Amino acid sequence: MTDGTTGESVSAGAAGAASGQLRDDSGAFVWFRALGPRGRRAFGGAFGGYALDSYDFFTLPLSMVAIAAYFGLDNGQTGLLTTVTLVVSAIGGAAAGVLADRIGRVKALMITVITYAVFTVLCGFAPNYEMLLVFRGLQGLGFGGEWAVGAILVAEYASAKHRGRTLGVIQSSWAVGWALAVIVYTLVFQTFDEGTAWRVMFFTGALPALLVVYVRRNVKDAPAATEQRKSANKGSLDSFATIFKPELLRTTLFAVLLSTGVQGGYYTLATWVPTYLKAERELTVVGTGGYLAFLISGAFIGYLTGGYLTDKLGRKRNITLFAFLSAACIVLYTNIPEGANTLVLILGFPLGFCMSAIFSGFGSFLSELYPTAVRGSGQGFTYNTGRAVGAFFPTLVGFLSESWGVGGALIFGAIAYGIAVVALFGLPETRGRELL
Numbered sequence: 069m070t071d072g073t074t075g076e077s078v079s080a081g082a083a084g085a086a087s088g089q090l091r092d093d094s095g096a097f098v099w100f101r102a103l104g105p106r107g108r109r110a111f112g113g114a115f116g117g118y119a120l121d122s123y124d125f126f127t128l129p130l131s132m133v134a135i136a137a138y139f140g141l142d143n144g145q146t147g148l149l150t151t152v153t154l155v156v157s158a159i160g161g162a163a164a165g166v167l168a169d170r171i172g173r174v175k176a177l178m179i180t181v182i183t184y185a186v187f188t189v190l191c192g193f194a195p196n197y198e199m200l201l202v203f204r205g206l207q208g209l210g211f212g213g214e215w216a217v218g219a220i221l222v223a224e225y226a227s228a229k230h231r232g233r234t235l236g237v238i239q240s241s242w243a244v245g246w247a248l249a250v251i252v253y254t255l256v257f258q259t260f261d262e263g264t265a266w267r268v269m270f271f272t273g274a275l276p277a278l279l280v281v282y283v284r285r286n287v288k289d290a291p292a293a294t295e296q297r298k299s300a301n302k303g304s305l306d307s308f309a310t311i312f313k314p315e316l317l318r319t320t321l322f323a324v325l326l327s328t329g330v331q332g333g334y335y336t337l338a339t340w341v342p343t344y345l346k347a348e349r350e351l352t353v354v355g356t357g358g359y360l361a362f363l364i365s366g367a368f369i370g371y372l373t374g375g376y377l378t379d380k381l382g383r384k385r386n387i388t389l390f391a392f393l394s395a396a397c398i399v400l401y402t403n404i405p406e407g408a409n410t411l412v413l414i415l416g417f418p419l420g421f422c423m424s425a426i427f428s429g430f431g432s433f434l435s436e437l438y439p440t441a442v443r444g445s446g447q448g449f450t451y452n453t454g455r456a457v458g459a460f461f462p463t464l465v466g467f468l469s470e471s472w473g474v475g476g477a478l479i480f481g482a483i484a485y486g487i488a489v490v491a492l493f494g495l496p497e498t499r500g501r502e503l504l
Contacts, residue, residue: 110290111238119244121211139196145466155456167444172289178283184211189274212455217444224435233376236432237372242371256268323434333461335459336461336462362416370390383433386426387489391488393418
C-alpha cells in the first residue's frame, strides 16, 4: 500500500494521455482542454450532480420559516432538520466512498444522485415534523456521497498542474445550484401560500433524476485509475479499514478535523442567513432573494478564484487565507446596525466570496491525501464525517438564537473556521502531487 501522506510516483498526466488528454498548455481554459473528451464528459456529470445536490440541499434553508410556521417549530427544532441531514451524510459519504472503490466512481455517482432526489421529493409529502425529519435524514445518504464521488471522478482525469483549478470549477456548481434554488424559491413562494409553497419546493427536487440518464450514457471512470483501483483493491471492507492503519491514520484524523471546521462555518451561514435576513432584517421574500443574489454571486466568483489560488499558493495557504477572511466577514456581517440594510447587501458579496473560496481546494486536497485504492473511502469518510460533526454548529446557533438572536449566534461560524486552521498543522502540502 502506498503511503497517502508521502506522495505518489505515477503521473496523472500519463493517465490522462491514455484517455486522450490534450497538451496545449496555454489559455484560460487549458485545464478543461487537458481533461480530454472522456474527462470533459465526466466533468459535465460531476458539475451537474453537485449543482443539483446543492439545489436539493437549499430547498430546506429557504423554506425553513414557512416550515416552522406550518408545524409550529422553534429555532432549535428547525436547526435540527439541517443537523440530521448533515449527520446522516457522514454515513452516506462513507458508504458512497466504499462503493466508489468497489464498483467504480460512475456507478456510485448515479446511486447517490437517485437517493438524494427521491428523498427530497418525499419531504414534500411529510404529514408531520417527525416524518420530515426522517425523510430529510435519509436525503443525507445521497447528499453525503455525491460530492466525494464526483470530485474523485474528475480528479483522476485532471493533471496535477491544473487539478486545483479544475476541482474549484466543480465546486462552483454549488453556487449555480444555490442560485437556481433561490430563483425557484422566489417564484414558488410568490405563487403559492406558504403552507403549500414549501411542499412544492421539495417536489422540484426530482430534477436530478434527469442527470442520471446523461451520466449513464456518457460518463466513464478514468481508465488508468480504474486499472490501478482494481489491481490494488481487495474488497470494500479492506479498503475502508486501510484509512485507519498507522500510515494513514494521522491524515484521516486531521482531514476530519479540517472538514469539521470548514463545513461547520459554511453550513452555519448557509442554514441561518436566509432566516436572519427575513426574520431579523425583516426582508420580504423578493428582498431576501435579492440579498442572497449578492451572496451567491460572491460565492460563484469565490469558487473560481479559490481554485486558481489553490494551484498558485498551495492547498494549505489557500485554506488558511480564506478561513481568516471568512471569520472576519461573519463578524462584520452580523454586527451591522439596524436600518443599514444597504450595507448588509454590499457585505453579502465578500461573505459569499470568502466562505466559498475556502472550499475550492478541498476536492484536490483530499484526493491527493489518499492512494487510488482507498481514495473513495478516505475522501468520502473524512469530508462527510467532518460535515456531520460540523452540523452541530447550525443546531447550536438555533438554540442560542432564542436568547442571543440569530445574528449574535452566527459568531460560532467564525469559531469553526479557527478549528480548520488548527487542523492544517497536521496535514502535508500536496500541491503538484500526482495520483496513483
